[in-house]
Amino acid sequence: MSLKYTAIRSAFELLWLTNMPRLFRMLSKSRGVILTLHRVLPDDPADFSPNAILQVRTDFLDYCLSRLRALEIDVVSLDEALERLAAPEKGRAFVVLTFDDAYRDNLVHALPVLHAHEAPFTLYVPTAFVDGVGQLWWQAIEDIIARQDAVAFSENGETEYVDTRSVAQKVDAFNRLYWRMRKLPEPERLALLADFTSAYGYDLARQCRDLIMSWQELRLFAGDPLCTIGAHTVNHYELAKLPETQAAEEMTQSVSVIEAQFGIRPRHFSYPLGGPLSCGPREFALARDLGFRTAVTTRPGGLYPHHLDRLTELPRVSLNGYFQKPRYVDVFASGGLFTQLGKLTG
Known part of the structure; x- marks a missing residue:
């Protein structure tokens, strides 16, 4: 907490x-x-x-x-x-x-x-x-980070790999991505979400139907x-x-x-x-x-x-x-x- x-x-x-x-x-x-x-x-x-x-x-x-x-x-x-x-x-x-x-x-x-x-x-x-x-994007980024030992963040043409092995590291990664999405205009947030979920094979439509x-x-x-x-x-x-x-x-x-x-x-x-x-x-x-x-x-x-x-x-x-x-x-x-x-x- x-x-x-x-x-x-x-x-x-x-x-x-x-x-x-x-x-x-x-x-x-x-x-x-x-x-x-x-x-x-x-x-x-x-x-x-x-x-x-x-x-x-x-x-x-x-x-x-x-x-x-x-x-x-x-x-x-x-x-x-x-x-x-x-x-x-x-x-x-x-x-x-x-x-x-x-x-x-x-x-x-x-x-x-x-x-x-x-x-x-x-x-x-x-x-x-x-x-x-x-698109329940807040839950999608949690689900992806939960199952990964590292995630890739891309911005301005550069990619950064973030360690997410520990709970604290996962929390930090989630907060970073969550607030980045919150501050983006909606079209840019949707594009970022699409890139992030597709990179990890996450099916947003199935998630929506499940939840x-x-x-x-x-x-x-x-x-x-x-x-x-x-x-x-x-x-x-x-x-x-x-x-x-x-x-x-x-x-x-x-x-x-x-x-x-x-x-x-x-x-x-x-x-x-x-x-x-x-x-x-x-x-x-x-x-x-x-x-x-x-x-x-x-x-x-x-x-x-x-x-x-x-x-x-x-x-x-x-x-x-x-x-x-x-x-x-x-x-x-x-x-x-x-x-x-x-x-x-x-």
Whole structure:
């Protein structure tokens, strides 16, 4: 674990020991929090799993839902959350569950837990992923580095061979390639990904089909009364890197595809990656102009009545795979606490 996450874990421990989550729930004007989830799997990840941040265990999700009930925090849909924000004097504190990317493990492992707790949730769908032609590039580079003792990085016509025998070396190589891709314009990132995966015989299309639900599987969610289907673009590109017309097409086409598949026109949207590098005022305005009722980021914070005037830039708190101790659930459930933490780190 990096120094950053070690520091965050220490902060979580201190906050829990000093009973700060409870105090913030009592004193803060935050009404609730939207939680971000991606993958739900029964086992712990391997030693080298830089994307484990996106993965929680099935038993941890089950505990979270039980603990929220014990804290008298309701799990509600996005639409009900907006109703509660509009009437702050009514209703208890709440949590909204959201899942990004339509991973197949959401069907196999998460859905039974959600049904057992009768917990509503939103599933944000990138349509190219479900078509089986998406590029889960963050997982691809992890998979390649995991099985190699060395990898070749090419830049400006020069090739460098990087040792990846130890876990620490693999982590360094992953971080280097990940952030290089994050900083590139999307066409250049796609070209780099194609070169890197082809050099190691990695089949991106097969990976997508293995990890992501098919449209037939996704119908089980679309017909589930607990589930709200949301849009998540077509190709999961970082919208801020695209020309405005292309960004708008990514958003509108994903809605049209989902409507064609299920007869449901999504009103809720999730920005891919969702941080400052990926979306900003232009994208917030696009989502509003395109008619989405809400759009969620990955900027941390709680929900307040004033968010009713900023519904296309809603904060979320990541239910983080690095922090799966039961006592941390109290921290995750405190929207006001994350609002203050966001101010300190932003």
